[in-house]
Amino acid sequence: MIASIAAGSDSVWSLRDVRFQHQGAMRATIDDVTVDIARGQMTALLGPNGAGKSTLLQLLLGILSPASGTVLLDGRPLAEWTRRDIARRVGVVPQGETEPLFSVREIVAMGRYPHLGPWQRERPEDIAAIARAMDRCDVSVFADRWLSTLSGGERQRVRLARALAQEPSVLVLDEPTTFLDIRHEMTTFELLRRLRGEGTTIVLATHNLNLAARYADELLLLNRGRLIARGSPADVLTAERMAEVYEWPVSILTHAGGAPQVDPRGSVTP
Amino acid sequence: MGVFYIALAVQSVACTARATPDARANDDSTQSAIEVRDDAGFTIHLAKPAQRIISLVPSAMETLIAIGATNQIVGRTRYDMAPEIASLPSVGGGVDPSVEAMINLRPDLVISWESDKRQMVREKLTALGIPVFILRTQDTTDIFHGIANIGRLAGRESAATAIATSIRATLDSVRRSVSGRPAPSVLYVMYNDPPMTAGPQTFIGQLISLAGGRSIFADATQDWPNVAMEEIVRRDPDMLVVPVGEFKTNSLERLRTMAGWRDLRAVRAGRVVSVPADLMNRPSPSIAEASRVLQRVLHPEVVGADSSKASAGSRQ
Amino acid sequence: MSVRARLAWPLYMRLVALSVIAVVALFAAVRLGAVSTDTSALIDAIAGRGDPTTITIVRELRMPRALQAALAGAALAVSGATFQALLRNPLAEPYILGVSSGAAAGAVFTVVTGLSLRFIWALPVAAFAGAVGSMLLVFRIAFSVGRTLDTRVLLLAGVVVSAFLVAVIWLVLTFADTESVRSAIFWMMGSHANASWRSVGILAVCLVPALAILFSLARALNLLAIGEPTAAYLGTSVERTKLVAFGTATLLTAASVSVSGTIGFVGLVVPHAVRLIWGSDNRALLPCSALAGASFLVAADTLSRALAGTNELPIGIVTALIGVPCFVWLLRRPAAGVST
Numbered sequence: 001m002i003a004s005i006a007a008g009s010d011s012v013w014s015l016r017d018v019r020f021q022h023q024g025a026m027r028a029t030i031d032d033v034t035v036d037i038a039r040g041q042m043t044a045l046l047g048p049n050g051a052g053k054s055t056l057l058q059l060l061l062g063i064l065s066p067a068s069g070t071v072l073l074d075g076r077p078l079a080e081w082t083r084r085d086i087a088r089r090v091g092v093v094p095q096g097e098t099e100p101l102f103s104v105r106e107i108v109a110m111g112r113y114p115h116l117g118p119w120q121r122e123r124p125e126d127i128a129a130i131a132r133a134m135d136r137c138d139v140s141v142f143a144d145r146w147l148s149t150l151s152g153g154e155r156q157r158v159r160l161a162r163a164l165a166q167e168p169s170v171l172v173l174d175e176p177t178t179f180l181d182i183r184h185e186m187t188t189f190e191l192l193r194r195l196r197g198e199g200t201t202i203v204l205a206t207h208n209l210n211l212a213a214r215y216a217d218e219l220l221l222l223n224r225g226r227l228i229a230r231g232s233p234a235d236v237l238t239a240e241r242m243a244e245v246y247e248w249p250v251s252i253l254t255h256a257g258g259a260p261q262v263d264p265r266g267s268v269t270p
Numbered sequence: 271m272g273v274f275y276i277a278l279a280v281q282s283v284a285c286t287a288r289a290t291p292d293a294r295a296n297d298d299s300t301q302s303a304i305e306v307r308d309d310a311g312f313t314i315h316l317a318k319p320a321q322r323i324i325s326l327v328p329s330a331m332e333t334l335i336a337i338g339a340t341n342q343i344v345g346r347t348r349y350d351m352a353p354e355i356a357s358l359p360s361v362g363g364g365v366d367p368s369v370e371a372m373i374n375l376r377p378d379l380v381i382s383w384e385s386d387k388r389q390m391v392r393e394k395l396t397a398l399g400i401p402v403f404i405l406r407t408q409d410t411t412d413i414f415h416g417i418a419n420i421g422r423l424a425g426r427e428s429a430a431t432a433i434a435t436s437i438r439a440t441l442d443s444v445r446r447s448v449s450g451r452p453a454p455s456v457l458y459v460m461y462n463d464p465p466m467t468a469g470p471q472t473f474i475g476q477l478i479s480l481a482g483g484r485s486i487f488a489d490a491t492q493d494w495p496n497v498a499m500e501e502i503v504r505r506d507p508d509m510l511v512v513p514v515g516e517f518k519t520n521s522l523e524r525l526r527t528m529a530g531w532r533d534l535r536a537v538r539a540g541r542v543v544s545v546p547a548d549l550m551n552r553p554s555p556s557i558a559e560a561s562r563v564l565q566r567v568l569h570p571e572v573v574g575a576d577s578s579k580a581s582a583g584s585r586q
Numbered sequence: 587m588s589v590r591a592r593l594a595w596p597l598y599m600r601l602v603a604l605s606v607i608a609v610v611a612l613f614a615a616v617r618l619g620a621v622s623t624d625t626s627a628l629i630d631a632i633a634g635r636g637d638p639t640t641i642t643i644v645r646e647l648r649m650p651r652a653l654q655a656a657l658a659g660a661a662l663a664v665s666g667a668t669f670q671a672l673l674r675n676p677l678a679e680p681y682i683l684g685v686s687s688g689a690a691a692g693a694v695f696t697v698v699t700g701l702s703l704r705f706i707w708a709l710p711v712a713a714f715a716g717a718v719g720s721m722l723l724v725f726r727i728a729f730s731v732g733r734t735l736d737t738r739v740l741l742l743a744g745v746v747v748s749a750f751l752v753a754v755i756w757l758v759l760t761f762a763d764t765e766s767v768r769s770a771i772f773w774m775m776g777s778h779a780n781a782s783w784r785s786v787g788i789l790a791v792c793l794v795p796a797l798a799i800l801f802s803l804a805r806a807l808n809l810l811a812i813g814e815p816t817a818a819y820l821g822t823s824v825e826r827t828k829l830v831a832f833g834t835a836t837l838l839t840a841a842s843v844s845v846s847g848t849i850g851f852v853g854l855v856v857p858h859a860v861r862l863i864w865g866s867d868n869r870a871l872l873p874c875s876a877l878a879g880a881s882f883l884v885a886a887d888t889l890s891r892a893l894a895g896t897n898e899l900p901i902g903i904v905t906a907l908i909g910v911p912c913f914v915w916l917l918r919r920p921a922a923g924v925s926t
Binding site: 310362363365370371374376386387388389393394397398492493 | 619620621639642643646647648697698700702703706709763764765766768769770772773779780782897898
């Protein structure tokens, strides 16, 4: 993976006073968020349901435009980027998709589309990137099967492979481990750690607080559209804050590796 | 789709045995070019009388046979059953014939419908150099024009003139025989569901008034109008004239069971007469006979001297 | 044949195989008809030798008709595949945005007013205008709801506009004379009987650029078939691509419908059949559907002519009658590759 060097900036994304409201929503979905996403780090987006994690990701990717405030990607306003340019830089692993009759290889090959013209055929370097991506995500064995014959977790890995085939310098993942069992969840996070070691910037939204605490460099905690806390896992994950945001009492334990772990209490009412 | 079948029945019919008129003309084909203007306004040019004719219009087929041009016909539609031409190859339907089959017969004249709204046949054939004569068959004037034009195209003008004269004589005779007599109000029931009748500008409408009947829809503007049952009840005809053909959907028994119809004065009193559909629906030399049939059912009190062989109207 | 083996066929091999089928279909179309011809007479006629009547039949009637059926079939199949990708819906077909009702409305109008009698080209032009008009209306409705071409709104608008136009058509036909009704109904069932070299030329001129545009959008259509956010993530300008693709596919359909009436089933079933063999990758699906659609419609047209001598079945009926059993047979095969 290639570490991208932007002129004089160590933030991939810079958001200033970003505000966004979905049509018909009662309050702002994203309310006055100011944050920098650092390059070469793994940043995890946390927060309860409805906090605005997915919306924030879509604002980062330019799918949604803020009602007010600015979003800069690599120092340039997002509006100045073409979709193709973004796609060459940023790989996205979305949550769920329609599934027409494509083979796994064809799906992963779509990761190379941003690098090819409409009539251009795949070059040797594209074929190699596809093969490498499939290997890293352990889906090579499925290469010639229809996507629809795979389990939910296997399809998730195929989507990750597609993002890797883009050879992006930034990887954005929206709940990447929802359907995965322990083994695949862990291998995914291990893979993310390796990618980060190679210089890829990682941004992921996840519900898995504890794995995020162990693997991510920085946590962003969202609640009701506002950025409540930001910093290292130890700074962000305190019992009071968790109880307030998630509306459930928790205690904080310490993992063998040193990261804080959130331990929800049992039932409150007898 | 009933409307479609009736339309077909109106325009093309199974021929029954018919006596050809006595006048037999000599072939008086001239050697000079023939120019005839058809009913769509196009002028047909023939170097000599047509010898290989295909008629998609059954009434024109009848005319050709009547003027003695049977040997000049090379193809028929599947609806033409006259014994004189039954052995000829069929080119398919009248409005949707097989162009391929027609071309294969190498015609030098094709007679086609004015009422075909898409005129694909004419387009294709004229593009391939085959003259197409468009024939209109709506009223009696059209019929006489048609007979004259067909006579010219086939080089049998004197035979055509003779037939036209004979028809006129019959029509005049019918008109005279019923003049001054009170005319019964009549509904001609082309079809009963939805009710359809013949407008005054059609040849059927004209024959009815010629034969001393008064159509209750003499004010209709369409040729074959669909009329509302309520309107029929309001206009209260003295009698119904019902063309009966192979479909047998028109009959007094049937009308007695149908809502609206069964309450008509004419139906309750049984004043419903049937006429042969295959005779009535032909805008051809047959109108002479048709007029006699109508005269007999509308004014049975008139003693007519006629030697028609087909069955005339009968009280049901 | 396993999925892997089928997918291993390179594109050019697939195209060659389908082209062979298409050529066979075209040959049969020219060979068979109301008048019987044998093969040697046929070849002579194509070359311009022999009996002039046979030459006329073969060169002026059968050849343009076969080619028109081929072009129309290709247009409908490619358009159907495009709509299925854009709408992410396997039931999508070329007429889904009200195109068929719009074309029928235009055609019925010219038939009933007698314009089709006075000007030979009035009917196809009116059908085309009607098709394009209803597409624009559907777009307008979709845009008035939101600033983007939301596919759910498009589908609904298409259904609604169609229903309205069909009601108008029947209203007009209620008051029309019998011949008009008959002509209109038979037009709506589809026919290639009026094919001429000129209509074939016009159709080809419309088809070639449209097919080129859609083929160039093949990758984008793959992405859109998966989802619009995903397409955006992978570099597609979603709204612009949708506009171009919808517009081009509709124009393609409109051209086909204006020369041969509304023939159903081709645009729905042919892409599915190809997909069941070789998957959804539009880079292969679109050109393969074009060839398969051409063969299918040519075969259907030949059957509609050759089954009953001088009688001719409306082609829309034939496409359904042979299409359905073929499709059911395809569906029952183990489509999803089980093992590699």
